[in-house]
Amino acid sequence: MQANCDRPEVPRLPVAGHPGVNTVPRPIEALVHHAALTHNLARARAAAPDARVWAVVKANAYGHGIEHVFPALRGADGFALLDLAEAQRLRAMDWRGPILLLEGAFEPRDLELCSRLGLWHVVHCEAQIDWLARHKTQQAHRVFLKMNSGMNRLGFTPAAFRTAWARLDALPQIDEISLMTHFADADVDGGASAAQAAFDEATRDLVGERSLANSAATLRGVGVAGSDWVRAGIALYGSAPDFPAHDIAHWQLQPTMTLRTRLIATQELQPGATVGYGSSFRAERPMRIGIAACGYADGYPRHAGTGTPVLVDGQRTRTVGRVSMDMLAVDLDGLPLAGAGSEITLWGEGPHGSQLPIDAVARAAGTIGYELMCAVAPRVPMRVVAAPDETAATDVDRPARHG
Ligand SMILES: *Cc1c(COP(=O)(O)O)cnc(C)c1O
Numbered sequence: 001m002q003a004n005c006d007r008p009e010v011p012r013l014p015v016a017g018h019p020g021v022n023t024v025p026r027p028i029e030a031l032v033h034h035a036a037l038t039h040n041l042a043r044a045r046a047a048a049p050d051a052r053v054w055a056v057v058k059a060n061a062y063g064h065g066i067e068h069v070f071p072a073l074r075g076a077d078g079f080a081l082l083d084l085a086e087a088q089r090l091r092a093m094d095w096r097g098p099i100l101l102l103e104g105a106f107e108p109r110d111l112e113l114c115s116r117l118g119l120w121h122v123v124h125c126e127a128q129i130d131w132l133a134r135h136k137t138q139q140a141h142r143v144f145l146k147m148n149s150g151m152n153r154l155g156f157t158p159a160a161f162r163t164a165w166a167r168l169d170a171l172p173q174i175d176e177i178s179l180m181t182h183f184a185d186a187d188v189d190g191g192a193s194a195a196q197a198a199f200d201e202a203t204r205d206l207v208g209e210r211s212l213a214n215s216a217a218t219l220r221g222v223g224v225a226g227s228d229w230v231r232a233g234i235a236l237y238g239s240a241p242d243f244p245a246h247d248i249a250h251w252q253l254q255p256t257m258t259l260r261t262r263l264i265a266t267q268e269l270q271p272g273a274t275v276g277y278g279s280s281f282r283a284e285r286p287m288r289i290g291i292a293a294c295g296y297a298d299g300y301p302r303h304a305g306t307g308t309p310v311l312v313d314g315q316r317t318r319t320v321g322r323v324s325m326d327m328l329a330v331d332l333d334g335l336p337l338a339g340a341g342s343e344i345t346l347w348g349e350g351p352h353g354s355q356l357p358i359d360a361v362a363r364a365a366g367t368i369g370y371e372l373m374c375a376v377a378p379r380v381p382m383r384v385v386a387a388p389d390e391t392a393a394t395d396v397d398r399p400a401r402h403g
Helices: 034-047 058-062 066-073 084-092 110-117 126-134 158-169 193-203 215-220 358-364 369-375 388-392
Strands: 002-004 029-033 052-056 078-081 099-101 120-123 141-147 174-181 229-232 257-269 287-292 309-312 315-320 328-331 343-349 382-385
Touching: 029 034, 029 343, 034 052, 034 066, 034 215, 034 229, 058 066, 058 369, 066 084, 066 382, 078 084, 084 099, 084 110, 099 110, 110 120, 110 141, 120 126, 126 158, 141 158, 141 193, 158 174, 158 193, 174 193, 215 229, 287 343, 309 358, 343 358, 358 369
Parallel strands: 029 382, 052 078, 052 229, 078 099, 099 120, 120 141, 141 174
Antiparallel strands: 002 257, 029 257, 257 287, 257 343, 287 328, 309 315, 309 343, 315 328
16 A cells, blocks of 8 residues: 655635635635525525515524525525524624524523514414513514424424414514414425315414425425415525435526535555545455545534545545545546545535535435535635636646646
C-alpha cells in the first residue's frame, strides 16, 4: 500500500461571506440552490392551485438555513415552523405575512411573543386553551385547531374536536379558528383516506379554513380539494416524500442542496488490504481508492456502508469502508484521472450537469432525505448559489491530477 498525499496544493473552495479568503482548512461546502427552491415552490403551487401554500421552514429550513432560503421562498403565502427563535428570525428579515407555529405554544409566556409578532399558532391540547383563556392581549389570536387523525402525536381526537372548537370560539382572545390535521400515511396510495374521512366527518359543520396536506399529500392530490392551505416541506427542498416509489424527477422537483468536497489523498490497495475502522471493506484485487474530506462530523451518515453512491468529478462510484469522523473513502476503479483535488459530490449537483439525488444516499444509509439535509453540521460552510452554472465557478483553477 502506497500513500499518495504529496499534492502540494489542494484547491480550497471559497468561504461563505468571505469571497477569496481561505480561512477554512478543509475543502467541504454545502450549496443552497436558489432557483431550485423557487422552482419547487412553483411545483407545490401547481399541485394545489386553489390553496395557499405554507412553506415549512422548521429545523432551520430543513438544514438549509432560513436566511438562505427566504429570498427564494418569499413568494409563499406563509411560513410554518415551530421554534419561536426561528419565527423571530423571519420577522427580522421583514417578513410581515403569516407565520404558523406548528406545535403552538410550549408554555404560557410564548403567547406574549405570538401577540407581539403576530404569530398564528396551532392548538393541539386542552392546556393550550387554558393558557389562551388566561392570556391578556389586545391582539386577538388566529389559531389552527389540530385534529389527531391517527398519527397519535398531537391533536384532539375527532370525538373531542368539536368541544375544543366551541371552547376556543367562546374566548375573546381568539380571532379566527382554522382546522387542521396531519396525515401519518400520505406517502402511500390510499394511506390517508381514513384520516381524511375522519377529519371531514368531525369538521363538517364547523366554520374555518382547512389545512390537511403535507408534501406527500399535496403532490398526490390528497386532502387538497376544498382545502385552504397546504403545508409543503420536503418537496420544497427537492427530496421525494415517497421515495423510492417515486423520485424527484417523477414529481418534477429539483435538488436544493449540494454537499461537496474534494479528495485529499489516494491509496493503492493490494488484494486483502482493508479500509477504515473495523476493516469492514477488504479489497479482492488491486484497486485505487480516494480519501474525501467529509465524515460524520460534517453530517454525512455513518450508517452509509460500502456501496453508497458518490460522484467523483461527476462520475458515479461508491464509498468503501466505514465513514470516519472527518473522512470517507471512495472507489476509484475506472476513474484513472481522479486524484487528490478531484471534486466529490456527496449529494446534489455535480460538475458537468451530473446529479446525485440525496434520496439515493439516504436510502443506502437506511434513512430519508429529510434526515440528511437536517444533519449537515454547522462546521460545513454553506452558501447560496443563484443558478447551476455558478456552482462550477471554483472548478477552473483545479489542477489536473498528477501522476
Ligand atoms: C413538517 C410538517 C409538515 C411538512 O411535512 P413534509 O413532509 O416535509 O412536507 C407539514 N405539517 C406539519 C404539521 C409538519 O410538522
